[in-house]
Amino acid sequence: MRPTFPLFWIPLLPLLGAAVNLTIGKRLSRRLVAFIACGTVGVASALAFAAVAGPLYDSWKAARLSGGEVVPVINSVYTWIASGSLNVAVSFLLDPLSAVMILTVTFVGFLIHVYSIGYMAHEPRLSTYFGYLNLFTGSMLILVLGDSLPLLFVGWEGVGACSYLLIGFWFTNEKYADAGRKAFVVNRIGDFGFLLGIFLLWSATRHLDFAGIEAVGARLGDPAALQGGMGFPLAFWAGLLLFVGAAGKSAQIPLYVWLPDAMAGPTPVSALIHAATMVTAGVYMVARLNFIYLAAPQILMLVAGIGALTALFAAIIGFAQRDIKRVLAYSTVSQLGFMFVGVGVGAFGAGIFHLFTHAFFKAGLFLGAGSVMHAMSDRTDIFGMGGLRKKIPITHAVFLVYCLAIAGIPPFAGFFSKDEILLAAFTAHMPGWPEWYGKLLWGVLMLAATGTAFYMWRLYFLVFHGESRADAETQAHIHESPATMTGPLVVLAMGSTVLGFLGMPHVFHVPSFVAQWFGAGTFPEHPEAPDGLTWILMLVATGLAVAGIAVAAALYRRGPEGAAGLVRSLGGIREVVWNKFYVDEIYDAIIVRPFRWIARATFNVIDKFVIDTVLVNGPAVVVGAVGRLARAWQNGDVQRYLLAMLIGLAAILYFATRGGADFTAVTESGTTTVRFAADVGDGVERRASKVEWDFTGDDVADSTDPEATWTYASPGEYTVLLRITDVFGRVHEERRPVRVGGEQAVQP
Numbered sequence: 001m002r003p004t005f006p007l008f009w010i011p012l013l014p015l016l017g018a019a020v021n022l023t024i025g026k027r028l029s030r031r032l033v034a035f036i037a038c039g040t041v042g043v044a045s046a047l048a049f050a051a052v053a054g055p056l057y058d059s060w061k062a063a064r065l066s067g068g069e070v071v072p073v074i075n076s077v078y079t080w081i082a083s084g085s086l087n088v089a090v091s092f093l094l095d096p097l098s099a100v101m102i103l104t105v106t107f108v109g110f111l112i113h114v115y116s117i118g119y120m121a122h123e124p125r126l127s128t129y130f131g132y133l134n135l136f137t138g139s140m141l142i143l144v145l146g147d148s149l150p151l152l153f154v155g156w157e158g159v160g161a162c163s164y165l166l167i168g169f170w171f172t173n174e175k176y177a178d179a180g181r182k183a184f185v186v187n188r189i190g191d192f193g194f195l196l197g198i199f200l201l202w203s204a205t206r207h208l209d210f211a212g213i214e215a216v217g218a219r220l221g222d223p224a225a226l227q228g229g230m231g232f233p234l235a236f237w238a239g240l241l242l243f244v245g246a247a248g249k250s251a252q253i254p255l256y257v258w259l260p261d262a263m264a265g266p267t268p269v270s271a272l273i274h275a276a277t278m279v280t281a282g283v284y285m286v287a288r289l290n291f292i293y294l295a296a297p298q299i300l301m302l303v304a305g306i307g308a309l310t311a312l313f314a315a316i317i318g319f320a321q322r323d324i325k326r327v328l329a330y331s332t333v334s335q336l337g338f339m340f341v342g343v344g345v346g347a348f349g350a351g352i353f354h355l356f357t358h359a360f361f362k363a364g365l366f367l368g369a370g371s372v373m374h375a376m377s378d379r380t381d382i383f384g385m386g387g388l389r390k391k392i393p394i395t396h397a398v399f400l401v402y403c404l405a406i407a408g409i410p411p412f413a414g415f416f417s418k419d420e421i422l423l424a425a426f427t428a429h430m431p432g433w434p435e436w437y438g439k440l441l442w443g444v445l446m447l448a449a450t451g452t453a454f455y456m457w458r459l460y461f462l463v464f465h466g467e468s469r470a471d472a473e474t475q476a477h478i479h480e481s482p483a484t485m486t487g488p489l490v491v492l493a494m495g496s497t498v499l500g501f502l503g504m505p506h507v508f509h510v511p512s513f514v515a516q517w518f519g520a521g522t523f524p525e526h527p528e529a530p531d532g533l534t535w536i537l538m539l540v541a542t543g544l545a546v547a548g549i550a551v552a553a554a555l556y557r558r559g560p561e562g563a564a565g566l567v568r569s570l571g572g573i574r575e576v577v578w579n580k581f582y583v584d585e586i587y588d589a590i591i592v593r594p595f596r597w598i599a600r601a602t603f604n605v606i607d608k609f610v611i612d613t614v615l616v617n618g619p620a621v622v623v624g625a626v627g628r629l630a631r632a633w634q635n636g637d638v639q640r641y642l643l644a645m646l647i648g649l650a651a652i653l654y655f656a657t658r659g660g661a662d663f664t665a666v667t668e669s670g671t672t673t674v675r676f677a678a679d680v681g682d683g684v685e686r687r688a689s690k691v692e693w694d695f696t697g698d699d700v701a702d703s704t705d706p707e708a709t710w711t712y713a714s715p716g717e718y719t720v721l722l723r724i725t726d727v728f729g730r731v732h733e734e735r736r737p738v739r740v741g742g743e744q745a746v747q748p
Helices: 009-023 030-066 096-119 126-145 149-167 174-205 210-215 234-249 258-264 267-276 278-288 290-294 297-318 324-344 348-375 393-407 413-426 437-464 472-476 483-503 513-519 531-556 560-570 572-578 580-633 638-656 683-688
Strands: 073-083 086-094 663-667 673-678 690-694 707-711 716-725 731-740
Touching: 009 030, 009 126, 030 073, 030 086, 030 096, 030 126, 073 149, 086 096, 086 126, 086 149, 096 126, 096 267, 096 278, 096 348, 096 483, 096 513, 126 149, 126 267, 126 278, 149 174, 149 234, 149 258, 149 267, 149 278, 174 210, 174 234, 174 258, 210 290, 234 278, 234 290, 234 297, 258 267, 258 324, 267 278, 267 324, 267 348, 278 290, 278 324, 278 348, 290 297, 297 324, 297 437, 297 580, 324 348, 324 413, 324 437, 348 393, 348 413, 348 483, 348 513, 393 413, 393 437, 393 483, 393 531, 413 437, 413 483, 413 531, 437 531, 483 513, 531 560, 560 572, 572 580, 663 716, 663 731, 673 690, 673 716
Parallel strands: none
Antiparallel strands: 073 086, 663 673, 673 707, 690 716, 716 731
């Protein structure tokens, strides 16, 4: 029997909170607004724990005992789309993968909501802020619980819209508004590829639900399944298009540029986006559709390669940043690269495990940065800080834990999850991959991990050690954050300390709960490395992390002056890194400016001239001119009306009369007599027209009757001229040769 649970309440509760706060929140007290926002997410978190610990855990235990697969919890609410063979239901799926995601989103999201009570205590638009935050959380829960690509895409676009609203929440600051627009536009680029991937899968499988696509998944790996696939299977192209969306949402090269600017929003927003929600959506999607990616190892090779490059590239940029939140932003980009390497080498459980642990210490780092900013009167330059460990001891203690976790120092959570990915990369071997590719990934990740340890501890020493470099006024106001802020920090620090033990490496000969949780049919098994190799790689990774911390301590423990000489010696290299390798400037030059010029030219030509001037204003001008002319005549003067009528009649007569001269000629039988008839119309036109015939060619009128008869001396060919002067004095001539001597005079 399939386990059941009303899963729809988990995303619905935050959405209801958003609906209340965004509609009537301004009429409610600030305390009630915060209670609604935090309460709905808190209850959703409790329901998530109940669903996972209840029916799903029972199903998981049964699968473990029987050696089968976990039977997921499915909650079908109603039919959403029904058209022909297309049938999409609003249906939610809870399996081991979505369980990890909803626990992370709801629990970490709840802590961030609570933290916001203290951090946003003086925000005038508090109900709007909490409404957006609830909407963000609800959208992410739809994304991870939806059992089909369309429902996933609803959540996918929901978090994208909310990121725009929250990053640009303080939109009166143009820089912050630009950051929100940048996030929105860059994500639309990725989402276009994502939509194409969905369309491709539908056209190939006629399924949009995950179970239906997986059921026909064997075809996706066949190169013949896609005509014109250039030798690649359909799974490759579908995976590539979907990964374009993942690269945008999860900030991978080349679409990572929006995430560092996302820190423009309130700090709790940065924590929510960077840790538990939006940026992890791409990693979740690849893990969810693992059967597509496994059917095309070539695309997994690309996913892992992009992830490794992103991890190293972002880590290098993080070396030179001075804004505390910007350092953490590039850290997020780098850690997302680690996650993509994990799923890219087929270790999907390791990638999701790092997503889980990262949510705790990265949320803690951002919220800790918010606590530092709270103490420093919103200053963010780490070169202007220092000496805070004694003045804000709780923030210092938890920040120390987070830095140990992200650096991969045992026994903190980051050590277990990051080393699992490093080990999986080193031993990775997929069909069609070069033997050395996994080792290359490991080497790149080791450089990135060492860089992470260095720049994160550079931040730690510059903020908390040495003497304070703040001005006297700022120092006078330094104080610890309230309990609503430090409480969530402590909980996140506890998670960053102990949650890593859920994924114990096999060399400790202790069952790994993470491996068991994902091993019951959720992901394909990933081969374990030999114990000796595992120990060596763990020691190397830990040793390099310690080395990175030691270098940071040597250079920055007493302040930025210790590294000043080294920084000066780097010269241009330091400038390139400080300016983020000029990627934004390059994009601006080759993409933004040309498209802006095209848009401006299109606006001026098509919109302003063709549409506004010709199609809209043009008829209005004509109608207006005609109206003004009509007003000049429509004034009640009868004589003027009669004059207008005469002029009109004359115009009608003038244009109605036919121009030109035409005639017929008929010979009387057996004679040389010809009857001519001119075409001069009827009525006034006939009476007023003057007709002249010249039958002999001497240019003298031989007759003036419209119908004339003329007898020639002998048969032959003669030239006849007809001249008609009409009522308006227009002269029309027709000169035509006429053959005489038959039954009818005809033109030869």
